[in-house]
Amino acid sequence: MTTIPRQLLARWSGVLAVILFWTETAFAHVQKGEAAGFLSGLKHPVSGLDHVLAMVAVGLWGAQLGAPAVWLLPVAFPMVMAFGGMLGLMGVPLPGIEYGIAASAILLGAAVMFEFRPPLAIAAAVVAIFAIFHGHAHGTELPPGQSGLLYSMGFVIATGCLHGVGISIGTVHRWGWGQKLLRLAGAVVAMGGMFFMWKAIAA
Amino acid sequence: MKLTQNQTRIPLYAAVLFVCIMSPMVAEAHLNSTGMGPIYDGLMHFLMSPEDLVPVLALALLSGLRGATFGRRILFVLPAAWLGGGLFGLAASASNGSAMVSAMWFLLLGGLLAADARLSLRVTSALAALLGLYHGYLNGAGMGLNFSSAAVLLGLIFSVFVFIALAAAFVVQLQASWTRIAVRVAGSWIFASGLLLMGWAVRGLHGLKSP
Numbered sequence: 100m101t102t103i104p105r106q107l108l109a110r111w112s113g114v115l116a117v118i119l120f121w122t123e124t125a126f127a128h129v130q131k132g133e134a135a136g137f138l139s140g141l142k143h144p145v146s147g148l149d150h151v152l153a154m155v156a157v158g159l160w161g162a163q164l165g166a167p168a169v170w171l172l173p174v175a176f177p178m179v180m181a182f183g184g185m186l187g188l189m190g191v192p193l194p195g196i197e198y199g200i201a202a203s204a205i206l207l208g209a210a211v212m213f214e215f216r217p218p219l220a221i222a223a224a225v226v227a228i229f230a231i232f233h234g235h236a237h238g239t240e241l242p243p244g245q246s247g248l249l250y251s252m253g254f255v256i257a258t259g260c261l262h263g264v265g266i267s268i269g270t271v272h273r274w275g276w277g278q279k280l281l282r283l284a285g286a287v288v289a290m291g292g293m294f295f296m297w298k299a300i301a302a
Numbered sequence: 303m304k305l306t307q308n309q310t311r312i313p314l315y316a317a318v319l320f321v322c323i324m325s326p327m328v329a330e331a332h333l334n335s336t337g338m339g340p341i342y343d344g345l346m347h348f349l350m351s352p353e354d355l356v357p358v359l360a361l362a363l364l365s366g367l368r369g370a371t372f373g374r375r376i377l378f379v380l381p382a383a384w385l386g387g388g389l390f391g392l393a394a395s396a397s398n399g400s401a402m403v404s405a406m407w408f409l410l411l412g413g414l415l416a417a418d419a420r421l422s423l424r425v426t427s428a429l430a431a432l433l434g435l436y437h438g439y440l441n442g443a444g445m446g447l448n449f450s451s452a453a454v455l456l457g458l459i460f461s462v463f464v465f466i467a468l469a470a471a472f473v474v475q476l477q478a479s480w481t482r483i484a485v486r487v488a489g490s491w492i493f494a495s496g497l498l499l500m501g502w503a504v505r506g507l508h509g510l511k512s513p
Contacts, residue, residue, distance in 0.1 A: 105309060112316035119323045170483045174416060174490040181494035188501025247502030248352055248404075248495070255494045259487065 136245035140253025149200050149295045150237055154258055156207035156288045157226055158265015162272055168219055172226050173262035177255050179227040183234025197299035199232030204292025211285025340450035344457025353404045354437050360411035360492050362466045363485050365426055366473025373470035376430045381463045383434025388455040391442020401503035408496025415489025
């Protein structure tokens with residue numbers, strides 16, 4: 100009879116123990132939809148490619164422009180985006196939202212592609228104007244029965260993290276090949292924006 | 303290869319571990335069925351209530367940015383005011399918090415944090431006292447005067463105290479400029495959440511728990 104080597108048995112026992120202890124949290128009840136509200140908000144910005152492209156582009160552009168734009172733009176965007184969301188929740192209409200979102204990806208992508216370096220105030224204003232469209236469109240899409248506060252927190256945090264992704268990618272700007280790569284990434288974002296603009300016009 | 307005595311016992315240990323893992327306990331989904339008591343109710347209420355937790359976090363981060371003196375002052379002023387407000391609220395009739403006022407706290411403290419406002423120690427203490435009195439009152443009024451409510455309040459105050467101590471101390475020791483900027487970014491997120499909360503309050507879909 101073949102015997103299993105003891106060391107192998109010990110190793111596999113350890114693996115088995117880790118797997119058995121690696122259990123998911125059991126949500127017995129969702130109290131007023133709160134946990135689900137946060138997760139819905141967290142997932143929402145990531146689920147829409149139009150939103151993702153613009154958020155990442157803000158981070159990329161900030162990284163290209165360097166300090167203080169690298170942190171000012173990602174601070175300005177969520178705050179003005181929330182203002183746009185608040186306008187949407189209060190029922191203030193905003194015409195051409197889908198065009199505005201597509202245009203944000205086109206222009207922010209183009210800014211990264213051409214390494215456009217406007218004064219800080221103008222860069223912040225461009226980002227802020229587009230943020231209103233994103234907030235108005237996405238900030239108000241609360242699934243029924245969930246907490247508005249937790250949804251909002253998740254939505255804002257996820258948006259900020261997408262900026263962080265853009266900034267992290269943008270750190271390659273210090274190298275020559277990285278600068279070219281960023282320009283290429285800007286071109287990809289702009290093309291994505293054009294696709295969404297085409298979809299908005301066709302709709 | 304000769305095995306040591308410990309190694310020869312590995313299958314036995316593995317079997318014992320396996321039996322332990324395979325002996326499931328009843329999952330107690332609710333705190334009131336675990337028998338942990340009102341102190342833990344209070345502890346968990348604060349930690350699970352973002353409308354209470356987030357303004358306290360903002361204030362702790364703000365005082366942490368200003369230094370250890372501010373952090374130490376807030377550490378005692380806020381829980382003391384919370385306790386005072388809570389005791390006052392216990393004796394009062396039930397009162398529901400306004401989502402609009404909660405949004406205002408988010409906007410005020412998140413905005414001050416994002417702007418890295420250089421408030422004086424006196425103003426920061428006054429903000430802490432107001433925040434503590436308001437939220438403590440709401441917590442107390444929500445519980446009502448009964449046998450266990452004082453213990454719930456104590457658990458809550460303890461939770462506030464530990465939370466401020468950890469958050470403020472974490473920020474006080476930050477030296478690199480980018481870490482302080484990251485704290486201010488957190489302030490902008492709190493401000494942004496406050497703006498959206500204000501919108502939800504107008505719509506009546508804020509989803510805040512009763513205090």
